[in-house]
Amino acid sequence: MTEAKKTPLLDDLEKGPWPSFVTEMKKAAANNLSAQDLLGQLELSYEDKKAHWKHGGLVGVMGYGGGVIGRYSDVPEQFPNVEHFHTVRINQPSGWYYNTKALRQVCDVWEKYGSGLTNLHGSTGDLVLLGTKTEHIQTIFDEVSSFEEHPMDLGGSGSNLRTPSCCAGPARCEFALFDTTDLCHELTNEFQDYLHRPMWPYKSKIKISGCPNDCVASIARSDFSFQGTWRDDIKIDQEAVRAYAEGGFDIQGLVIDKCPTKCMSFDGSELKIDNANCTRCMHCINKMCKALRPGDDRGATILIGGKAPILQGAMMGWVIVPFMKIEPPYEEVKEFLEKCWEWWDENGKTRERIGELILRLGMRNFLRAIEREPIPQMVVAPRANPFFFWWPEETVQD
Numbered sequence: 001m002t003e004a005k006k007t008p009l010l011d012d013l014e015k016g017p018w019p020s021f022v023t024e025m026k027k028a029a030a031n032n033l034s035a036q037d038l039l040g041q042l043e044l045s046y047e048d049k050k051a052h053w054k055h056g057g058l059v060g061v062m063g064y065g066g067g068v069i070g071r072y073s074d075v076p077e078q079f080p081n082v083e084h085f086h087t088v089r090i091n092q093p094s095g096w097y098y099n100t101k102a103l104r105q106v107c108d109v110w111e112k113y114g115s116g117l118t119n120l121h122g123s124t125g126d127l128v129l130l131g132t133k134t135e136h137i138q139t140i141f142d143e144v145s146s147f148e149e150h151p152m153d154l155g156g157s158g159s160n161l162r163t164p165s166c167c168a169g170p171a172r173c174e175f176a177l178f179d180t181t182d183l184c185h186e187l188t189n190e191f192q193d194y195l196h197r198p199m200w201p202y203k204s205k206i207k208i209s210g211c212p213n214d215c216v217a218s219i220a221r222s223d224f225s226f227q228g229t230w231r232d233d234i235k236i237d238q239e240a241v242r243a244y245a246e247g248g249f250d251i252q253g254l255v256i257d258k259c260p261t262k263c264m265s266f267d268g269s270e271l272k273i274d275n276a277n278c279t280r281c282m283h284c285i286n287k288m289c290k291a292l293r294p295g296d297d298r299g300a301t302i303l304i305g306g307k308a309p310i311l312q313g314a315m316m317g318w319v320i321v322p323f324m325k326i327e328p329p330y331e332e333v334k335e336f337l338e339k340c341w342e343w344w345d346e347n348g349k350t351r352e353r354i355g356e357l358i359l360r361l362g363m364r365n366f367l368r369a370i371e372r373e374p375i376p377q378m379v380v381a382p383r384a385n386p387f388f389f390w391w392p393e394e395t396v397q398d
């Protein structure tokens with residue numbers, strides 16, 4: 001056993017009301033050497049105000065090109081038990097619904113071969129096992145993937161399809177406009193090859209929300225953002241509306257006046273919505289969920305291009321398909337994704353996200369490749385400059 005190092009700076013973070021990660025790490029360190037050395041190395045980082053991991057690291061399991069993030073300490077002589085400290089991404093169940101059996105199994109494996117430390121969950125969604133040695137990676141994979149009940153596979157990493165994730169969905173949300181958990185599960189299975197074997201210019205992410213509240217923040221954190229929507233009328237229960245009014249709820253001030261398109265009115269007894277001008281922002285439904293419900297003609301809006309700043313600046317997804325029916329076996333969704341990926345794979349530069357490629361080559365080239373017409377819903381405003389390109393066939397040739 002390495003002698004437990006003193007950690008005065010970290011100890012400070014055990015004070016205060018929020019659950020302390022230091023306390024949790026100490027629990028793991030009580031019977032795990034690498035958790036103990038991790039505390040030591042972290043204390044050193046707090047002293048030095050810099051990381052003590054070496055650059056990069058390439059490890060994995062046979063047959064896959066991603067799923068494990070290799071990491072090596074740059075002070076292994078001080079902390080030999082974190083000399084290797086690789087991270088294993090395990091694909092989470094859609095919506096992060098577990099039973100205790102599933103969690104116990106993975107904990108048993110992780111206690112045997114890892115640091116006992118986890119991240120529930122990584123930002124993309126994976127169940128993250130934090131810290132193991134190269135020689136254990138294959139064993140961990142073999143064991144978790146052969147559980148009799150609830151076997152688990154690795155998630156994605158590298159220039160590939162990353163682990164898709166979705167909101168809680170219809171399992172416990174009355175706003176869900178399609179089965180987010182089912183679509184997420186189905187796409188994960190359908191595109192296993194893209195997920196496990198990086199073959200693209202860069203990463204590609206899918207996130208799925210059941211309505212425009214977008215509880216998995218798909219618009220900001222995924223190249224392909226699915227958000228449930230509807231295209232018929234909002235369902236109004238006028239009795240329930242009146243009950244809100246009688247209960248002292250300020251319908252005019254908190255709902256009518258805040259509708260972004262000003263398409264609602266309330267005369268004290270009846271609520272009216274001009275649905276043709278409703279943009280399905282969810283506000284009135286969020287505020288009066290006992291009286292208002294999304295319509296019955298349901299599907300999703302698909303947005304493309306969400307990404308973080310590097311290289312061309314941060315982007316939020318923008319509309320590419322205003323409405324698509326989302327029903328098993330999801331053929332239209334799959335075809336759409338395949339077309340987008342194919343064009344990107346053909347044209348993308350190394351480490352160019354699909355949003356950046358569209359920025360570089362233009363929507364007209366992208367839309368032509370995926371066989372979709374440009375429509376007004378794709379833009380906030382028409383272009384303000386006149387530098388317009390015509391297709392050669394659109395110009396008059398003498």
Ligand code: HEM
Pocket residue numbers: none
């Ligand atoms: C000090 C004033 C100006 C400077 C330094 C300037 C500079 C330039 C430069 C460097 C370009 C080439 C951009 C590129 O290809 O990337 C350009 C293009 C252009 N400029 Fe100017 N410009 C000036 C004033 C104007 C004015 C006053 C107009 C119109 C009233 C104008 C109209 C254009 C147009 C139409 C193009 C595009 C040409 C094309 O590529 O088809 N410019 N300008």
Ligand code: HEM
Pocket residue numbers: none
């Ligand atoms: C009495 C003054 C001017 C005359 C007679 C004149 C004439 C012309 C002519 C005949 C053309 C070619 C049009 C074509 O090929 O169809 C042209 C193009 C152009 N002129 Fe002028 N021009 C004048 C002043 C200016 C000024 C002051 C500017 C900029 C401030 C300017 C900017 C341009 C540009 C940018 C083009 C190219 C437009 C394009 O690429 O389609 N012109 N001008």
Ligand code: SF4
Pocket residue numbers: 167168169173174175176177209210211212213214215216
């Ligand atoms: S995104 Fe919509 S459907 Fe999904 S959990 Fe949030 S509110 Fe519910």
Ligand code: SF4
Pocket residue numbers: 258259260261262263264273277278279280281282283284285
């Ligand atoms: S969903 Fe939004 S835009 Fe539509 S009526 Fe309600 S508040 Fe107005």
